[in-house]
Amino acid sequence: MSGARLQHFGWFLARGFGPHGWGHPYLDWDWDWTRPDLYQQSARELEQAGFDFVLIEDAPSLGSPQTIDLRVRHAFGGPKHDPLLLAPYLFQATRALGVIPTVNPAAYLPYTAARQFATLQHLSGDRLGLNVVTDTASARHFGDAPQLGHDAAYDRAEEWLAGIRALWRSWDEGALVRDAASGVYVDGSRLHATAHRGDYFAFDGPLNAVPFTAGEPVIASPGGSGRGLGFAGANSDIQLALAPLHEKSVREYRAKIHAAAIERGRRPEDIKILFAIQPVIVASPEEADRVVAASLAPSDATLRLIAQRQSSDLETDLTALDLDAPLDAGIFGDHVSHGSIRRLTGDRDVATTPLRVHLTALARLGRLSDRSGFVGTAEEFADLIEELGEWGNDGVLLWGDLHPVTIHRTLDELVPVLRRRGILRRELLGDGLHANLRAF
Numbered sequence: 001m002s003g004a005r006l007q008h009f010g011w012f013l014a015r016g017f018g019p020h021g022w023g024h025p026y027l028d029w030d031w032d033w034t035r036p037d038l039y040q041q042s043a044r045e046l047e048q049a050g051f052d053f054v055l056i057e058d059a060p061s062l063g064s065p066q067t068i069d070l071r072v073r074h075a076f077g078g079p080k081h082d083p084l085l086l087a088p089y090l091f092q093a094t095r096a097l098g099v100i101p102t103v104n105p106a107a108y109l110p111y112t113a114a115r116q117f118a119t120l121q122h123l124s125g126d127r128l129g130l131n132v133v134t135d136t137a138s139a140r141h142f143g144d145a146p147q148l149g150h151d152a153a154y155d156r157a158e159e160w161l162a163g164i165r166a167l168w169r170s171w172d173e174g175a176l177v178r179d180a181a182s183g184v185y186v187d188g189s190r191l192h193a194t195a196h197r198g199d200y201f202a203f204d205g206p207l208n209a210v211p212f213t214a215g216e217p218v219i220a221s222p223g224g225s226g227r228g229l230g231f232a233g234a235n236s237d238i239q240l241a242l243a244p245l246h247e248k249s250v251r252e253y254r255a256k257i258h259a260a261a262i263e264r265g266r267r268p269e270d271i272k273i274l275f276a277i278q279p280v281i282v283a284s285p286e287e288a289d290r291v292v293a294a295s296l297a298p299s300d301a302t303l304r305l306i307a308q309r310q311s312s313d314l315e316t317d318l319t320a321l322d323l324d325a326p327l328d329a330g331i332f333g334d335h336v337s338h339g340s341i342r343r344l345t346g347d348r349d350v351a352t353t354p355l356r357v358h359l360t361a362l363a364r365l366g367r368l369s370d371r372s373g374f375v376g377t378a379e380e381f382a383d384l385i386e387e388l389g390e391w392g393n394d395g396v397l398l399w400g401d402l403h404p405v406t407i408h409r410t411l412d413e414l415v416p417v418l419r420r421r422g423i424l425r426r427e428l429l430g431d432g433l434h435a436n437l438r439a440f
Ligand SMILES: Cc1cc2nc3c(=O)[nH]c(=O)nc-3n(C[C@H](O)[C@H](O)[C@H](O)COP(=O)(O)O)c2cc1C
Pocket: 012, 056, 057, 058, 059, 102, 131, 133, 134, 135, 150, 222, 223, 224, 225, 226, 227, 228, 229, 240, 241, 242, 276
């Protein structure tokens, strides 16, 4: 066996708590996505596989009123149910797996949030995490405050989280007495009536939930901008990283977060950085070559499917456009993020490049063996993860739905290979999510 570093593994349920199986042949397994059984079965298998946690994407909105049909017609952008409320069912089904629902500071007032999260942390045996995102487009659902800009949304998220933490800490050591002889349950003189009056929130404490015994809920964050990385360095226990997986970019990404952590008085080792990867694990190198070759010449039907998905993500209808004509540069509204448009158009000249070329680039898969993509065997994928570990990496976030078919397809061969190489732990500790993250 090699001297490989142990890595942390998370599973990212990338399209949230929604219609699983829609558009896939495995729809005929007849799971009901609105019921917990599907997710519970998969969560048990992730736990058995030694994953630290499952993280559930969320967006509370169906997007712009004018383009809702694009979002829901093929179920790419909704419907979505609230992952915070799915979490207890996953805790119930497992013993040690962490569960990290996505939460948006716009959607929960700090006192409500502090109380609900504290309740779940206790109920779960310290296994709750919170993926804090700063989606601003959903503001109109939560009152009449104007939509915030990118950086202001991060400012609000920091105030929100600091407020929640102040509430969690509003009980001093020794406040919880629980002395049956004297009949005293709580020493009220040790509770702080914190009064917060900030730029975005105003509330009083103390919180009416008992303090934690094994640490606060884990904070995760996915923002990749300078401000997003700063937020992670300052606040997060886990950062979900998206960056090219070559040595320079991995090391640079990590260095930026570590610098932000140090600037805010934290230690680099306080934050685990997990790179998001969606591998396509196949049985043999020959099969991988076939899958990649097929992706290079996609049919028009495949391109139309990609156009549907892009239309949902970009809230812009691409489905009826001529595949062989360039995109009209004015087609995207001001609300569409430049990053999302760039993911479609890459570095190509929009004025002269036919839509077909952009969509074909999105269809293209590459081989793990030459690092041109993520199609390969379990051994090839393990090579990549082992190499990431050599560059100081903490872990990876595998990306997909939470359907048992997907879990099996991805993990059946991979788990034994990773374990044999000493990259994947054999067993989770039972002392909560923090304990598992800090174990190595
Ligand atoms: C792995 C990963 C998971 C994400 N999950 C969510 C999510 O659940 N909800 C959401 O609104 N945004 C999600 N995002 C997007 C980020 O929150 C954020 O909007 C995006 O990275 C832009 O922020 P930035 O400008 O700081 O990079 C995710 C991003 C990544 C890379």
